[in-house]
Amino acid sequence: MMQSRRMLVLRAVVEDYIRSQEPVGSASLARGHELGVSSATIRNDMSALEDEGYLIQPHTSAGRIPTEKGYRYFVDRLAKVVPLSHAQRNAIDAFLAGSVSLQDTLQRAARLLAGITGQIAVVASPALSKSVLRHIEIVPVAANVLLAVIITDTGRVAQHTLRVDPPASDELTRLMTVVNDRCAGLPLRSAADAVRALGMGPFAGLHALAECLAGVLDDMVDDDRAGEMYMAGASSLAHRRSDDLAPMLDALEEQVVIMRLMSALSEESGADGVGVAIGSETHTPGLLHASVVTGGYGGFTHGLAHPERGLSPDVGDGEATASQRRAGDGTEREPVAFVGSIGPTHMDYAATIAAVRAVARYLTDLLTNENPDDAGVYA
Structure with a gap:
């Protein structure tokens, strides 16, 4: 007792x-x-x-x-994380609903989270290394030049030039039909391996094209720019008088360190959870007097972005990726990115966790074609 x-x-x-x-x-x-x-x-x-x-x-x-x-x-031992108020939910809807692109959505999400918490907000763009292939299209654009349009499940659209001898139209169509049937729903690295195998097997006559396409998929995974990070709230926090803030603001300059910390924390917490690292748990000297609250988003295999919001182009109303066919029940997978808040150790943890969870769920629902305006996602 x-x-x-x-x-x-x-x-x-x-x-x-x-x-x-x-x-x-x-x-x-x-x-x-x-x-x-x-x-x-x-x-x-x-x-x-x-x-x-x-x-x-x-x-x-x-x-x-x-x-x-x-x-x-x-x-x-937080007994209860109080859901956001009706006004705060409306603020999320109003602030994010007008986004015109995924980049715009993530920038707005960072500003919104910073406004709700009064702390530094960090939102990462979906990492291509964790993305799933949705569709590939190859179009001849000139002699010995093809354009590959690659679409991921997070709405990322990449265009790459392939400098190879173009095959006959019917051969190219047949290759792309098989590639999309076998590779849609696979992580990009696995899709690259599958395309490479096709070029060494049933499509040996198109080996150069298959190898070039596989190389593009590999390069997308390795692209450092895939981990873009959006931050807001640092300027307002800097106005507070505290000896502990200067090291924190300095630490934020090391974006690679912050990216690694928050990504690992979001992965440990799971697709629908929120992880908290306090002081020395961050393993970052500049954050010894800070806490980090992070949640992953986009961790569902059935995800498609909202075409009407400009996050992904329409590939056909009746079309479904292999991942959708295999996991139409919304099976979770590793989050594709994170959203988080950084503040002093005396932050309001319950309110911060609620805000991070709400924004993360909004972004997940946006990418997975759910209804982000459903009040249930903010609980």
Whole structure:
């Protein structure tokens, strides 16, 4: 019973410190929370929590503040993440619904999340290394020049020039029919291997073309620009007076480090979850006094983007990719990108988690052709 009450005291300290950012004393806890014990008993519990590493006392006469261990206990036992308010849901709908492209959507999502949380928001574009092939089209454009149009499940459209002798029209049509039948729904690297195998087997006469196309798919996966990242909120956070903010803002300059951290955190949390790294858990010196909240988006195999919003071209109303045929029930796969928030360790974790989850689900539904205006996605 004592241990259970002690943890209730810890929870109360974290909640009050997040709200006030002032050291919390036993008297204020006794007044503000129904803990059922005296101020003296609360003081003893706080002393024990300090000995156990959950709290620290910055000054001898001051109250206590949570440590990284205290925040971790609090986050792991959050009883409830309150859904966004009706006004906040409407803000997401209004702010993102007018997007004209995937890039525009991601930029807006970053600005929106920063506005909701008052913290730094980071949104990554879908990584081609995690994308699934939707459709390939090859069109002759000149002598010895073909244009390959490659469409992924996340709405990414890439055009690449293939400099090979063009085959006869019927041979090219037959090759593309087989390629799309066998490769649609495969990760780009696997699709490249499949195309290469076709050029060494049933389409040996088109070996040069198949090898060239496979090389393009491989290059798309290896393209460093596939991991573009959109950030918002840094300027407003910089205006706050805190010694802990300067290292955080410096760390944000290392975008590769932030990308790696948030991507790994989103993958660990799963397609529909939200991961939290606190202080030293980020393994980033500049974020020792910061917390990172990240969620993956786009982690469904049946996804198509909204053609009407400019995220992918129409390839035929009745057309379905191999992944849709195999996983029409919405089977989850690894998220294709992440959305996250970076702020001080005393951030409002429940509100931040709710905001990150809501924006991530909106982006997932946008890419998977669901209805992002369904209020259920914000729960």
